[in-house]
Every structure is written in structure tokens, then in C-alpha cells.
Amino acid sequence: MHTLTLTRPDDWHLHVRDGAMLASVVPDTARQFGRAIIMPNLKPPVATVDQALAYRERILAAVPEGMSFQPLMTLYLTEQTTPDEIHRAADCQHVYAVKYYPAGATTNAASGVRVIDRVWPVLEAMQDVRLPLLMHGEVTDSDIDVFDREAVFIERHLSRLVKAFPELPMVLEHITTKDSADFVREGPANLAATVTAHHLLLNRNAMFEGGLRPHHYCLPLIKREQHRQALVEVATSGSPKFFLGTDSAPHPKAAKESDCGCAGIYSARNAMAFYAEVFEEAGALDRLEAFASHYGPDFYRLPRNNDQITLIREQERVPEVVDFGGHPGIPLRAGGSVGWRVAAG
Numbered sequence: 597m598h599t600l601t602l603t604r605p606d607d608w609h610l611h612v613r614d615g616a617m618l619a620s621v622v623p624d625t626a627r628q629f630g631r632a633i634i635m636p637n638l639k640p641p642v643a644t645v646d647q648a649l650a651y652r653e654r655i656l657a658a659v660p661e662g663m664s665f666q667p668l669m670t671l672y673l674t675e676q677t678t679p680d681e682i683h684r685a686a687d688c689q690h691v692y693a694v695k696y697y698p699a700g701a702t703t704n705a706a707s708g709v710r711v712i713d714r715v716w717p718v719l720e721a722m723q724d725v726r727l728p729l730l731m732h733g734e735v736t737d738s739d740i741d742v743f744d745r746e747a748v749f750i751e752r753h754l755s756r757l758v759k760a761f762p763e764l765p766m767v768l769e770h771i772t773t774k775d776s777a778d779f780v781r782e783g784p785a786n787l788a789a790t791v792t793a794h795h796l797l798l799n800r801n802a803m804f805e806g807g808l809r810p811h812h813y814c815l816p817l818i819k820r821e822q823h824r825q826a827l828v829e830v831a832t833s834g835s836p837k838f839f840l841g842t843d844s845a846p847h848p849k850a851a852k853e854s855d856c857g858c859a860g861i862y863s864a865r866n867a868m869a870f871y872a873e874v875f876e877e878a879g880a881l882d883r884l885e886a887f888a889s890h891y892g893p894d895f896y897r898l899p900r901n902n903d904q905i906t907l908i909r910e911q912e913r914v915p916e917v918v919d920f921g922g923h924p925g926i927p928l929r930a931g932g933s934v935g936w937r938v939a940a941g
């Protein structure tokens with residue numbers, strides 16, 4: 597098979613930043629995806645509907661002429677978020693979800709939630725209006741090993757949330773472990789998960805191959821090979837609870853190659869090619885379309901896209917360096933090649 601035509605996919609978890617960086621990265625996503633759920637972890641966070649609407653305008657201004665990409669906005673959940681703001685979000689046609697960061701869990705998560713019980717009334721309001729909760733599922737306690745933080749989040753928080761909110765759509769974002777894959781697969785229908793390309797492609801050796809590799813550092817961390825295999829299994833299984841979310845997260849090269857380097861992998865440029873590689877390797881190319889283009893909109897109760905993209909089975913070189921608003925950035929697999937490319941137009 598040399599070409600693969602699919603319903604246009606969507607990215608259900610994406611960071612595009614702001615300003616000059618935003619202008620550089622949005623075209624990479626807009627070339628492939630019809631829509632993307634936009635993460636709100638700017639500085640300051642996108643915590644209100646008004647802020648989300650203003651951010652949406654800035655994103656739309658970065659979409660190249662002739663492309664019809666739609667940013668789906670989210671609100672950053674803080675301990676100050678009110679049920680009223682949730683009702684405003686539900687009435688706004690551009691806000692699609694609320695993002696939960698445990699305070700301090702990752703980039704710009706300082707305004708996140710310290711004590712989950714403090715946001716209980718807000719979660720109840722979200723359940724009433726069926727506004728999805730997107731979770732960065734890690735605990736941040738210093739006595740919990742960084743590789744175990746996702747599994748402990750499930751034990752301590754997610755099990756309880758799932759019992760307490762049977763009607764709240766919940767997405768465990770960027771799952772990295774077999775524990776999460778099993779929990780979501782066996783969980784109730786209102787619980788789903790996004791899976792990144794990098795967690796499907798890499799195991800944790802990638803962070804230490806021949807030296808310390810900051811461009812493979814992301815959160816939650818990439819895990820052992822057995823976890824990678826479990827993710828490939830569920831992503832390619834045909835279960836509608838698992839769908840595409842790149843978590844593409846650009847940082848300038850200098851911010852990653854530093855004494856305290858930032859977490860985040862920039863995969864947007866070749867995102868669909870990376871997923872196609874994974875599905876091909878698993879002998880499941882026939883299931884790529886549902887994972888990338890059907891299950892996400894179905895979960896969010898949105899129509900599927902009505903146009904298509906074509907992937908061509910051809911080696912394409914990934915540049916060594918890309919431009920992030922005047923700063924060099926290093927994309928996933930920089931200087932290497934991918935086995936698929938997206939046809940122009």
C-alpha cells in the first residue's frame with residue numbers, strides 16, 4: 597500500500613504557546629489536523645472564558661491562508677475557578693474542556709490544584725453541564741518515584757473521581773503505563789485516554805542513549821518497554837476509549853539543553869507520519885483512521901471531520917532544527933527520517 601486516505605484527523609492534546617512561537621508552530625498542526633484541543637498552560641494561565649476567547653483569536657491569526665484549522669479551547673482549573681465560570685464555559689461554543697494540572701506537576705503548572713477536594717464543587721458543575729475534565733494524571737509528592745507518579749495518581753485520585761463522577765466525561769491525558777491502559781480499558785464509558793506518538797515510539801532508554809538526551813524528556817516521563825508495548829496494544833486495539841493526542845510541546849533548544857531543562861517533545865511537524873509508523877509496525881494500519889479521526893470526536897460528541905488527508909508511503913527527512921519564533925527548536929527525530937508524509941492540499 598503506497599497511500600492511505602483518512603478522514604481528516606484531530607489532535608486532542610496540543611501546546612501551541614503564544615506570540616512568535618505560536619506563529620511558527622500552528623502551521624505544522626494545521627497542515628494535518630482539522631481541530632486540536634489547545635492546552636491552557638500559558639503564563640499567566642488561560643483560566644477564564646474571556647482569556648480563552650482572546651487566545652483563540654491569536655491562534656486563528658496564525659493559521660495559514662486556505663487552511664480551516666479550528667482550535668478547541670480549554671480552561672486551566674485552579675482552586676479559584678468558580679462554578680459560574682463553568683457555566684459561562686458551557687454557554688460558550690469555543691470552550692470544550694477544563695484541564696486539571698496537579699500544582700507543580702509540569703511546565704507552568706504552578707497555578708494548578710493542590711488539594712483536589714477544593715475543586716469538588718467545580719467538578720460537580722462540570723458534570724452537570726457535561727464539560728469534559730482533562731487530567732494530567734501524576735502526583736507530585738517528593739517521596740513518590742517520578743516513574744511511579746502516574747500509577748499512584750490512579751490509586752489515590754482517579755479511582756475516587758471515577759466513582760464520584762459517573763456522568764462527567766474524563767480524559768486521562770498522555771498515558772504512559774500499562775496501569776493506565778488497563779484502568780481506562782476496564783473503566784466506565786465516561787473515561788477515555790489520549791496517547792502521544794512519542795510514548796508509542798520510545799521507551800525510557802531514549803532519554804539516556806549514548807548520553808543524556810534532553811529532547812526526549814517530557815512529562816509524564818517515557819517508561820519501560822513493557823509499558824510502551826501496552827500502549828501500542830490499546831491504541832491499535834480498536835477500542836474507542838483511546839484516541840490521538842500528540843502533547844506536542846515546543847520549547848526553544850536552549851531551554852531544553854540547560855541545567856534545568858524543560859519537559860516537552862515537539863512532534864507536531866511529522867505527527868501523522870509517526871502514528872502511521874506505529875500502526876504499520878503493529879500490523880494495524882486499518883485502525884489508524886478510527887484512532888486518529890473517529891474516536892476523539894465521538895467521545896467529545898462532535899461531528900467527525902468531513903474532509904480527508906492522504907498519507908504517502910515515502911521516506912521524508914526531519915530537519916535538524918526548526919524555527920520557534922526566532923529561536924532554534926529540535927523536533928522529534930531531528931536529522932532522521934520518517935516513513936510517511938502527508939500529501940499537500
Ligand code: DOR
Pocket residue numbers: 611637702703732813814815816845846859860861
Ligand atoms: O512534557 C510536557 N510538556 N508535559 C506537560 O505536561 C506539559 C508540556 C509543556 O507544556 O511543555
Ligand code: ZN
Pocket residue numbers: 609610611635843845
Ligand atoms: Zn500537555
